[in-house]
Amino acid sequence: MSAALLEYLEAQQGIVFKKLYRQPSTVLAVLRRMLPHLAKSIVMAMLYMPEPFLESDLYTWIRTDCTAERDEALGTLKQLHILQQVQEPAIPRAYHLAPTFSRSLRQALTGGGNHRSFGVPSSTKDPRRMTLTALDDWARKKWEAILHYMVVSTNTRMDDQAIHLSTGTKMLLDAGGFVQSQGQRTMITKAGFSFLLQEANTQIWTLLIVYLEMGSTLDMEPVEVLSFLFTLGSLELGQDYSTEFLTPTQEKMLEDLSDFGIIYCRPDDKTRFYPTRLATTLTSDAGALLSSQLSGTSSTGPAQAQKGYIILETNHRLYAYTNSQLQINIIALFTNLNSRFPNLISGKITKGSINRAIQLGITSDQIISYITTHAHPQMLKNTPPLPPTVVDQIRLWQLEENRMKVTNGFLLENYENHKEYLDDVNYAETLGLLLWKSDEKRKYFVADINLMKSYLERKANAKRPKA
Amino acid sequence: MEGIDATDRNIIISNATPPSILTIILDTNPIAWSALSPTLPLTKALSSLLVFINAHLAINHANQVCVIASHTDRSTWLYPTPKPTKGHRHSSTNKSNGVSKPTAEEDANKYRPFLAIEQQVLSNLRALIDDTDPDTLEEGESTQIAGALTIALTYINQQTLQASPSGPDSNYIRVAEQPPPSTSTTAGQSQTSSLVSRILVLSVSSDLSSQYISVMNAIFASQRLQIPIDVLKLAGDTVFLQQASDATGGIYLAPETEALKGGAGLLQYLMMGYLPDVTSRRWLVMPGDQEVDFRAACFCHRDVVDLGFVCSVCLSSTFLRSQGLTR
Structure with a gap:
């Protein structure tokens, strides 16, 4: 699931959802992409249910030992305004799907209506039809340029010839906080590093959310932007689509999206556009990218991408079968590379290299997950895929960096009476506020003073009448 | 040193829900369907089934479906269409753009994969029914369920091999190393497999005892591969299919004929009872704990x-x- 997208949607008003859910392709994408697996089953079960679903029935249907999953599913459904409680009668409590949502989902499943949300194919034939490989190449070139721009900015010398990014994209990266301009030079930020090590699909969504937020300041209706993105996700690869029925906002988006490599527009033909693999996998989740049908979203070519290329040995040596400058640069972020061959680089993960990465703001988990997602097929035969010794060592090296843990709180001291001290400490302990205590010195440290204050005041008040 | 723990090494593996493959075996015995037609005509049942297939595909981008017809004298593919489609999926769907699809306008209102499946299933079923010689139907109410089950299993096996991340060869090891089947089928499988599968049999015929041995063999094979066989019995009385779903941990339901009237009831049965895949069945109370005829x-x-x-x-x-x- 795309966390960035979910976060963005959750912050929206109910009216936005109502507008969004009018479009079947959006509903389909939200169902696929945003919901926990159990929630999908619940939605589908309720879709053709004539009566509202009684809460008691729902609870009987879901196993009693799975309350955590149940609450997660119901919570997400409510947050996304999909599930609504029936108002009349309020007791017994029952749920139904939001009418707009269920109508659109039914339309998506059965067809019909006149919403054109699944893209209108071009009516005329393209004399120079794009092939799948050409589209993949285009998408890869564009997307790698963005990543490359960020990686290269870590180095002190800027290699400007290699990168052609439009000013719009550069502004976007800046707005998202992935890079930071300092005078002439552009520096990558911590957020930028975590962005780099993410999976392609997550990267795209992260960037698109930034685009969405930036767009709303530029008079672009967020609902239209989102709807168009979800439409893109349901298009077919290799088919050309007509731009005839797009709204002005969406036409403006075409240019920006082709800068990211998500769609392809021929400069001399504005009447049609091709979605690339980056677009058609927008609504699929991480698991789908690994599967055999969908390959080319990661940075290597479609043939290589479905296979990983990194081998990590128990002696901390790392081999990567790649000749892509981008991948070499990314691996160099956390590895000491020592030799390069035409199709292979080799290096070693050392304490120094990991610490360097951590200084840049990369976490050990990001490194580990990057290596795991790009692990060579031979590595995947092992369970766990990566050698545990190395994984643990990387984590330990990170922990060495932050040995101190900072907690804000309050120190209480100068107790005259040991009994009073014990009483207060016990109270703090039962509330779970106590972080540290020293019985000899009669000092203790609590996380929150307000509760303690009111307790101490109550105690003082209780004493006063006696005195 | 908190947070260092050997148990959380494989965080990434279990996070994503594995895609699931649904194999539907549609019993197309014409005699049985004509007997059923007052309550549930084949066309109504088929449209419910197509909505159900679409719902299955809607759940996950990588979900797959295949439909097999178990006819009186043979079993055959309804989707994917075997020869023209195999291997050239894109070219064939592109070709059909110009030929069979009415207008571009109508096309834009339906998700393309849904449209492709609907057209293929309907045209293949029509071809199958046109092929059937009415004279051969006199022999009885049988249907080639064993053949259909075997086709389904081979297809699932093929897809699982293709989907496994480490290539086909490692999968052989996985199957061989699997512990003997037990009742707790779900937990172990979803950990290792990148694709979960199940078979749904829509049964209308009653007499299957002539295929007893081959049906039982298919049941044992799917028990071993941990593929649940779900059975929705619309008519007839099938002893062995009930055993099949019981042995493989599938769902067996035999709704009253009244409840199916018009097709809407059938759809609700499908959507609520049969749509949850193996992954979500872990969280749900599945229907049908009736007595099994052994x-x-x-x-x-x-x-x-x-x-x-x-x-x-x-x-x-x-x-x-x-x-x-x-x-």
Whole structure:
């Protein structure tokens, strides 16, 4: 699931959802992409249910030992305004799907209506039809340029010839906080590093959310932007689509999206556009990218991408079968590379290299997950895929960096009476506020003073009448 | 040093829900369907089934579906269409753009994969029915369920091999190393497999005892591969399919004919009972804990018997001769 997208949607008003859910392709994408697996089953079960679903029935249907999953599913459904409680009668409590949502989902499943949300194919034939490989190449070139721009900015010398990014994209990266301009030079930020090590699909969504937020300041209706993105996700690869029925906002988006490599527009033909693999996998989740049908979203070519290329040995040596400058640069972020061959680089993960990465703001988990997602097929035969010794060592090296843990709180001291001290400490302990205590010195440290204050005041008040 | 723990090494593996493959075996026995037509005509059932297929595909981008017809004399593919489609999926769908799809306008209102499946299933079913010679139907109410089950299993096996991340060869090891099947089928499988699968049989025919041995073999194979066989019995009485779903941990439902009237009831049965895949079945209380008819068929006459002899060497069963004599 795309966390960035979910976060963005959750912050929206109910009216936005109502507008969004009018479009079947959006509903389909939200169902696929945003919901926990159990929630999908619940939605589908309720879709053709004539009566509202009684809460008691729902609870009987879901196993009693799975309350955590149940609450997660119901919570997400409510947050996304999909599930609504029936108002009349309020007791017994029952749920139904939001009418707009269920109508659109039914339309998506059965067809019909006149919403054109699944893209209108071009009516005329393209004399120079794009092939799948050409589209993949285009998408890869564009997307790698963005990543490359960020990686290269870590180095002190800027290699400007290699990168052609439009000013719009550069502004976007800046707005998202992935890079930071300092005078002439552009520096990558911590957020930028975590962005780099993410999976392609997550990267795209992260960037698109930034685009969405930036767009709303530029008079672009967020609902239209989102709807168009979800439409893109349901298009077919290799088919050309007509731009005839797009709204002005969406036409403006075409240019920006082709800068990211998500769609392809021929400069001399504005009447049609091709979605690339980056677009058609927008609504699929991480698991789908690994599967055999969908390959080319990661940075290597479609043939290589479905296979990983990194081998990590128990002696901390790392081999990567790649000749892509981008991948070499990314691996160099956390590895000491020592030799390069035409199709292979080799290096070693050392304490120094990991610490360097951590200084840049990369976490050990990001490194580990990057290596795991790009692990060579031979590595995947092992369970766990990566050698545990190395994984643990990387984590330990990170922990060495932050040995101190900072907690804000309050120190209480100068107790005259040991009994009073014990009483207060016990109270703090039962509330779970106590972080540290020293019985000899009669000092203790609590996380929150307000509760303690009111307790101490109550105690003082209780004493006063006696005195 | 908190947070260092050997248990959380494989965080990434279990996070994503594995895609699931749904194999539907549609019993297309014309005699049985014509008997059922007052309550549930084939067209209504088919449209419910297509919505159900779309719902399955809607759940996950990588979900797959295949539909097999189990006819009176053979079993055949309804989707994917075997020869023209295999391997050239894109080119064939592109070709059909110009030919069979009415207008671009209508196309834009339906998700393309849904449209492709609907067209293929309908045209293949039509071809199958046109092919059927009415004279051959006299023989009885049988249907080639064993053949269909075998096709389904081979297809699932093929897809699982292709989907496994480490290539086909490692998968052989996985199957061989699997512990003998037990009742807790779900937990172990979803950990290792990158694709979960299940079979749904829509049954209308009643007489299957002639295929007893081959059906049972298919059941044991899917039990071993941990593929649940779900059965929705619309009509007829099928002893062995009930055993199939019981042995493989599938769902067996036999709704009242009244509840199915018009097709809307069927859709609700499908959406609520049969749509959750193996992954979500872990969280749900699945329907159908009724008594299972465990009777076997005798190997000599293929009759279902209550009481019989079992050979201690080959475990074949024969009917009790005295029973026949006393009657």
